[in-house]
Every structure is written in structure tokens, then in C-alpha cells.
Amino acid sequence: MEERDEMATKRSRKGYLPIYLMNFVLLLTIILIITSGRPLSKLATGGAIIFIISSSMAIETHRSKDIYRVNSDFLIHIHGYFAKNTRKIPLITISDISVEQNVWQKLLGYGNIIIHIYSEGYNLKIIHISKPDIFGRFLEKKVNDKMSR
């Protein structure tokens, strides 16, 4: 099996499930009102459509705010909406990696990774990423490979 040199991750859409549920409820309400022959308020329907579109756009924009990339030497954190700040964390400074998932996150397949960094004395938390165990294992392998060189 070909080994990957690099892996990238960002926030999973599953972390925005409550907002997707709200959009679904709004759409379903509109459909039910139309099919039941009840009067549909144009103003409220317009508001619902604006809410659905703007929340969907906001989710995609928010997801792109933090991107994490692991290569052979660094954990790279690219942060920002339009102006991007890039921070490179050397893998040799990473002391510990833990994966955090509550019941719902476990069911849906997303979660958080907590990275303990020696020199800074604090933890870096990568939140709501898809398949955090896979990303965590990859990062761990890269850290071990770096340490053993």
C-alpha cells in the first residue's frame, strides 16, 4: 500500500449538523404548508430562503477558516478567511496526540484531536474533523518517523 507523504484536514460538515437540521425543518415546513393548501407568507418564505442560503454559505466559509496539513517535517496550520496566516509546528515538538469524541461524534464519525506541544506548554486543539482517528494515526506516524531519523 502506497504511503502518503502528506495529509490535510479541515472541519467536517457533520459538525454543523444543527444548522443543517434547521434548514431541513424550514424546507419541510414550507413544503407541508404548500401541500396542505394553507396560506404561505411571502415575507417569511423569503426569510427562510435567505436563512438557508446564507447559512450554507457561512458553513462553507467557516470550514475553510482553519486547514491543517501534516508532512514529513511539520504540522502546518493555515488560518484565516481572506488573509491567510500560516504557522508551521515542527513535528519534533509534538509530545502527545489524543483523539476526543463524544457519543454523537463517534456515531457520526467526526471529532477533535488534541496535540500536546513541548516547547509552547499548551495544547493545540483541532476540532470537528472527519475521521480524527485516521488523521491522528497519520500524525503520530510522522512524528515517530521524524524522531527516529
Place this chain on the structure above:
Amino acid sequence: MEYYKPEKKNKTKTLLIIVAFAIVLIPLIYYAFVGQFEITGGIVSQNVERPISIDAEIGLTEIEIDEKNIEARLMGVKSTTLNIGTQEFEFSQEESSLLLLESFDGEITIEKGPSSQIDGSVERAIVRGIPITNREKNRIDITTQDKAEYESMTISNVTIRNLEYETSGTINIGEQKSKIEIENENIKVNEFGGEITIQGDKMRLKGKINSMSIEGENSISVA
């Protein structure tokens, strides 16, 4: 060197999203199940002051009514074809029937004759004493194929923003019922709310107005 701080949960953002969702969902459900709340039309007419009572019997003119939740009672309906839902009801020349429209939403055009074009929907229509509703939906569509002819029509709970034309008749104004007789004079009524009765070539306006002016031999302004 930049220090990364763990992202704090933004409770304000969460609250704003929930409030925005509620602001959209609640009016959707309210309007569908309870009633109207149109921000412009409803609030404007509710906020409009109508401090002056009026009971006027004046000549009939052409009026277009576009309203929600009004009741129209037509007596002596004849020479009319009415579509209610998918059913067609014909009223012959010799007929003189009663037509009652309950909770009507739509347009009623009043013309001399008297006759009217009706286009909208009702919660219930009573035709020749028989109530007609839509079992599946809350409302049933109603339209006249041409014009409905009748002897008299009473429309309750109606609003007319501006009514201006030349006419003759008797106008009783205010609680003291001050009587004004007009003869081919220009009348302008602003923000009428109440009941309109049409019979023959006469129209009776009974309700409240915001202001009224008469221009003719004697200029009168009531506000």
C-alpha cells in the same frame, strides 16, 4: 512567534443563529395556521387612525376591492356563471338566489348594474342555501366567468384607502350624526373601514374614516 489559543465556544453566535431561525420559522407557522400578519399592509391599516364614524348613502361608482378575510353576501343573484372549485354553478335570468362568501381572500370589482367580478378563495361558500367547502384543503377557489349580477351586495370588514368621485347623496358624519346633503359634488374619503352595501345604483358606506372632503358649492373638510 504567534501563539495559538484554543477556540472558545462562542455562545453569542449560537444564540444569534437560534434567534434568526425562530424569527423565520414562527411567522411561517403562525401565518399558515392562525392568520395574517403582513408587515406592511397589516400594520399600516392597524396603525391608521379612523376616528370619524360615517354612514353615507351615495351614488354607486366602480370600486376595486383586494382584501383578505372579508364576508360578502349577494342577494338576488342572476345571469351568472360561478366556478367554485371544480364545480360550475349557473344562475339564470329568472333566478334570484343568495350567495354568501365566508372569509373571502381576493378581488371583488364593483360596477354599475350592479354587477361584480369575483376572483379569489373562500373558507366556505353558501350557494342557494347549500354550504360548499373543500374537504382536503382549507380553502376553495371561487371565480365568476363573466360578471355576477345581483340585486344587492353587502361586504363586511372591508377597507378602502381612497375613494374620490363626483356623486350625490346623504352623508351622516360623526357620533352626533351631522347630516350633509350633496348634489353632484366631488367627494374624497380617506381610509374607510367598515361595511359597504350596494343596491341598485346606490352605495351605503357604514363604518369609520380617517378624513373626508367635499368640493362643490360648499367646500367641507372633515378630519
